[in-house]
Amino acid sequence: MSLQVNLPGLSLKNPIMPASGCFGFGREYGDLYDLNQLGAIIIKAATREARYGNQTPRVAETPAGMLNAIGLQNPGVDAIIDQELPYLMNYDLPVIANIAGSTVEEYIDVTKAFTRTNAVHALELNISCPNVKEGGVQFGTDPELAKEVTYKVKEVSHVPVYVKLSPNVSNIGAMARAVEDAGADGLSMINTLTGMQIHLPSKRPLLANQTGGLSGPAIKPIAIRMIYEVKQQVSIPIIGMGGIMTAEDVLEFLLAGASAVAVGTANFHHPFVCPEIIDALPDVLQKYGFTSVEDAIGKGHDHDLSRT
Amino acid sequence: MSLQVNLPGLSLKNPIMPASGCFGFGREYGDLYDLNQLGAIIIKAATREARYGNQTPRVAETPAGMLNAIGLQNPGVDAIIDQELPYLMNYDLPVIANIAGSTVEEYIDVTKAFTRTNAVHALELNISCPNVKEGGVQFGTDPELAKEVTYKVKEVSHVPVYVKLSPNVSNIGAMARAVEDAGADGLSMINTLTGMQIHLPSKRPLLANQTGGLSGPAIKPIAIRMIYEVKQQVSIPIIGMGGIMTAEDVLEFLLAGASAVAVGTANFHHPFVCPEIIDALPDVLQKYGFTSVEDAIGKGHDHDLSRT
Amino acid sequence: MINQLMMTIIDKKTIAKDTIEMRLAGGAIVRTIEPGQFVHINVGNQGSHMLRRPISIADINESDESITIIFKVIGSGTEDLQSYQIGQELDVLLPCGSGYPIKEINVKKALLVGGGIGVPPLYYLGKKLKENGVEVESVIGFQTKSSVFYEQQFAELGACHVVTDDGSYGWKGYVTDVIDQLDFDYYFSCGPTGMLRAVSNKLENHKGFISIEQRMGCGIGACYACVVPTNDDEKNGFKKICKDGPVFRANEVVI
Amino acid sequence: MINQLMMTIIDKKTIAKDTIEMRLAGGAIVRTIEPGQFVHINVGNQGSHMLRRPISIADINESDESITIIFKVIGSGTEDLQSYQIGQELDVLLPCGSGYPIKEINVKKALLVGGGIGVPPLYYLGKKLKENGVEVESVIGFQTKSSVFYEQQFAELGACHVVTDDGSYGWKGYVTDVIDQLDFDYYFSCGPTGMLRAVSNKLENHKGFISIEQRMGCGIGACYACVVPTNDDEKNGFKKICKDGPVFRANEVVI
Ligand SMILES: Cc1cc2nc3c(=O)[nH]c(=O)nc-3n(C[C@H](O)[C@H](O)[C@H](O)COP(=O)(O)OP(=O)(O)OC[C@H]3O[C@@H](n4cnc5c(N)ncnc54)[C@H](O)[C@@H]3O)c2cc1C
């Protein structure tokens, strides 16, 4: 059973990768299992300078999900290149660098910094982090801004660029088409939905940042719907994510139109979830009549017209 | 402990009401318990003519939630007035009629029809049902259209009008301000988020309508966030809903800024949930230091500035 | 009147592949149950499932006021249900729906036609019919030998023909290959939609009742999840399977 | 190395109001545990909780390779944990975090200062210190008499002073009312943040270690949920409580 998937810049031995922000730069999970099992790794968001991020508490548990407001804590792109990427070069593992910023210039600068290294195989443009207040949200909800930042990053990037879409929009298709027009090589979807939990004893929002991003199984139906919708409107490939816990979930994303998937929150619930999904995937594909991963991609769309 | 809440057109003995579409027109739950225990009832959406709705399957279970695509099945506003409302007049129970339509004219006609009766105490304008394809979605995501339909319905309504907002938007605050400007007496939020589930054996969307509305505890953090955000931008009262299962959940909605709440999906899980929440509410309010329901409304906002 | 009860599991057996028989202690209410009605079960130990699962009532034991259910493990809800042990309690709504109207019809010889997990409700129906002096013959179909259950129980009610898709047990083929060779004045059928369609087509000149399935929300008639169009001329005519059904006159609804 | 184990519950007792002591059978790995480390437990029977719950390791029993945890039921996760019975298995990550570096310091007389659910990790610490010939004195604080636990166990390690907020047992007041009258060369403290702040202020001229809590995601250092700023001049300096902690030198981090 072939799990191989080829995407712009990425030759994946299987379609499973940890999602950005949920796997650090790989070291901690690398202590638990051999990262070479993974299809790829998406590392934590990089900004131009080091950021401390938000105050704590930064996470809350919700029904079948969680909220996070880490706030893009990271040591800055240069430190990531110097201190984190060398560790990952020990592995035979495509690296996708997630980049964030408050201004178009910051995105460009981070992208340029990554051109210094050949340890990164693709960029994931995080235009959707709901926890950055200085304007990050704007990029993710306004098609024109999304287009502009995509276009400018493409101009300076030496590797393919995937744009990560925010689900907090009225029209996900319009966002997807805008970034495709601007030259994006692929899409990542979805990022978290903006949510809040109020802590009853203190009568205030539990997260110090007040709002946080909702992830986990709770949001899976939204992710599936958005991927299904976008798949019909663009021709670039989609990396799907949002609540994946099992190999069955992966197949659901493939059917909806994702060509590969990322696993986020599930790593916290079960640290070995990625290799376990990879192990289980061939049997699940076979059970539902597929002969390879590529065979399943987008197959949830074939029946559209046959249904009454 | 006073559970009393007064809202435009509605004098509620307690803030708990079943949500539209989850309680029919009251008969079935009226067979299980005395509906007089409820604060009010929001009845199933009415359209001008009878509608059959979508094909089945119409519901799917999701992690901590469900999808529905009923498609506004109802016997039409005249039949509702003649055949359903008389049953509810046996109770001492404010009735909120949920109204839906594909065009502004349909909303106006349904509103006018309800002026024939004095059995309805308020209208809930459903501009957000994601399952109506002929344009219903448009009203819910475009502030200008929402403004127009609100304004026109207000012109012909003899009772206060609550506008039910869709969470499938980039900017919930803008929607809320638009309908407040147009004269809405209150807001209902949130309706369901558009989602999808793919049925692996058949490789197609499980719901015949393909997409459906996501409800239940899964969406509670999104509801709380949106209510919290809107509360800071409007001065009309909010009926909150989205995933309420317990009296603690009710308090969370009150703190976020809701003045009353509606319970939807939880009725399917546990048919006696509304009276049980009403029974439990006084102790929960007291546990967290409140002396009445009104005392708790909006109290989650008081600490905004004191937090570092 | 529908009740919500915490019912204690007093017996639990695997009676065929992935097929569990459970007995639940109820109370006086079980005496009011009619054949064809169902229970709506909260299968989650910790609210892990938002929707209840509809399961037919397969038998009533008046002496200890218990009901029997038989279910097949096909997904996450029935898996959780299977994990309950004797002595534990289940949160159950019952009795739901409208059963076979056997008091309102004049039947001498009944044919029961069941397929897979559609077999259980026919057992209590058959028992009641026999009690009322009706002659009962049954055809029950399964995928394969390991899935067969309750042959003995049905045989006690009258002639019982077992059919398997692959012929590994009983007759090979579908229930429809057998039923038109039999003699009866009413038929009663429950099973997958495809089977019900085939049965009601084949027996279109007979009077009969079918019991149908649909994904449910409330299970009590409030949410309109489980509607089925009616076969008459009324525009937008429909029935709710959870309340008006699951039993309908053959050809009453469009399946 | 952190392991994921299915650990069998071999003992379970209520030792104070809402306070449960559980023993979990581990295997050889328990011998590698240092005082102050914690386990990260998947408390949901059916994946009902996305996040694991961090609970300190209160004791190690080398003979049967088991660990002891003591937890207070304060919310939905600890309620589910409480519902597990002897014989059932728990999905546990262990050992997590960095413990008290007792091998690296030269301590003769140790003061343990614990508050509420901060008391448990100090017990294994005290045991190890005593094994190493260190004199141990402890001050453990609780809200009220019914919450007090492990007085006897601590008394076996050395002098033990119990304090309750309401004076219903032992000394009335806070642990800080007692500690500065005592003589020691290192202190070790664990408890609510307010208490830790008060203790480290009061004892600012002493060397000591504190163990702190924060809401966690991964529990292994990957998600940055549990950071705490460091007290040095480095810009953006921080530590991860789940990995670099939960034990820190007093004044190493900003609490
Ligand atoms: C009136 C009625 C009586 C039934 N009686 C029996 C019985 O006696 N024995 C038995 O084994 N099964 C019976 N079923 C089918 C049973 O309800 C499903 O097998 C069960 O709900 C599957 O749940 P799951 O979580 O294991 O499957 P999943 O596929 O994981 O369930 C997902 C959702 O789909 C629903 N669903 C899936 N299959 C069906 C189905 N066939 N009918 C209705 N809803 C479905 C579930 O209730 C749940 O909401 C009956 C169904 C109905 C409507």
Ligand SMILES: Cc1cc2nc3c(=O)[nH]c(=O)nc-3n(C[C@H](O)[C@H](O)[C@H](O)COP(=O)(O)OP(=O)(O)OC[C@H]3O[C@@H](n4cnc5c(N)ncnc54)[C@H](O)[C@@H]3O)c2cc1C
């Ligand atoms: C390193 C460490 C060691 C701990 N050791 C113990 C111990 O030995 N005994 C004990 O009773 N408790 C201990 N705690 C606290 C324990 O983790 C919480 O009481 C528990 O997580 C509460 O879960 P809940 O679902 O019952 O509460 P909820 O309030 O329902 O939990 C909601 C979320 O908040 C988190 N949370 C709530 N309170 C705390 C807290 N104080 N610290 C961290 N996360 C919290 C939960 O883990 C969960 O993610 C420790 C915490 C940490 C960080």
Ligand SMILES: Cc1cc2nc3c(=O)[nH]c(=O)nc-3n(C[C@H](O)[C@H](O)[C@H](O)COP(=O)(O)O)c2cc1C
């Ligand atoms: C703790 C946490 C941190 C995250 N950090 C980032 C990030 O830095 N950049 C980013 O693009 N997405 C980030 N995400 C979003 C995830 O990559 C993913 O899109 C989302 O969580 C949905 O997937 P899941 O449900 O599998 O977690 C983060 C999510 C979590 C839970």
Ligand SMILES: Cc1cc2nc3c(=O)[nH]c(=O)nc-3n(C[C@H](O)[C@H](O)[C@H](O)COP(=O)(O)O)c2cc1C
């Ligand atoms: C089966 C079902 C039918 C619904 N029908 C309607 C409707 O007719 N009109 C409407 O405004 N909202 C409708 N809703 C939305 C609910 O009123 C409510 O806004 C939403 O479900 C969130 O609340 P909950 O999580 O408590 O269910 C429906 C929801 C469900 C689950």
Ligand code: FES
């Ligand atoms: S399941 Fe709700 S009406 Fe039938």
Ligand code: FES
């Ligand atoms: S909990 Fe994830 S880094 Fe500490």
